[in-house]
Amino acid sequence: MNKRLERLGFAVSNTAKPLLVLSGITKRFGAVEALRNVDLDVRAGEVVALLGDNGAGKSTLIKIVSGAHPPSGGSMLFDGKAVRQFDPRHAREIGIETIYQDLALAENLNVGANIFLGRELRQHRLGLPMLDRARMREEATQALEQLDIHIPDLNQPVGELSGGQRQAVAVARAVYWHAKLVIMDEPTAAVGVGEHEAILQLIARLAEHGVAVILITHTMADVWRVADRIVVLTRGAKALEGTPTGLGEDAVVRSMLFGRQQA
């Protein structure tokens, strides 16, 4: 199975151990303690929904995993190695891609150019490095096919695509660059009903291909559709953890509102 995925170009992790292990993560912003002693494991091919009310600490936690903030305390292991360098470029290099709501796409460029944004393929012609547009287009097409994403005209500027298609381009870019963990921040927040479904299917496909997904969402129905596990943060601490069926929606919502004691 892993060999086949590797041939398809997916980054394959050792599934026996968790891919991401956060232990005792704490984050302080001056007097504000945004995270308190948070533990979190995520395995390859697993979709973990990270839930919590506004200000619970979800963004802070994913910013630590994606290298945007260093933690104030605690440790992070990724793919069996301790992470000591917290910067977004390093996170991407080790296989952690974060898809924020703005998707970080260049609206005026086409799909292929977006997949290779900042990491363009070049070829030498007459001794000069030139963009290899043909190869980028070919590889972009393959990256989309691997995830069963259909975009009729790859020459269209990304700004003209629908919200779901743009989300798919951002995911294809992550997978093309060998993401082992994809963090998605409210991916269905700004899309229509049909597109919403397509994004859920995309998340499920990522997991089928062995990619781990951390999903931040406020939409409970999405959690029950795609998540293998739920982690609820309340006021910076982990309040609840378990499978959707094991926990049940009432307990999850109560925990989001009231925290550990009352859940």
Ligand SMILES: Nc1ncnc2c1ncn2[C@@H]1O[C@H](COP(=O)(O)OP(=O)(O)OP(=O)(O)O)[C@@H](O)[C@H]1O
């Ligand atoms: N850069 C910062 N400086 C100071 N305080 C911050 C900073 N970032 C976050 N916080 C504080 O940390 C706490 C957690 O915020 P965070 O944005 O992580 O929550 P959240 O669960 O993502 O909420 P939301 O769903 O509203 O985005 C809040 O009290 C917030 O005000």
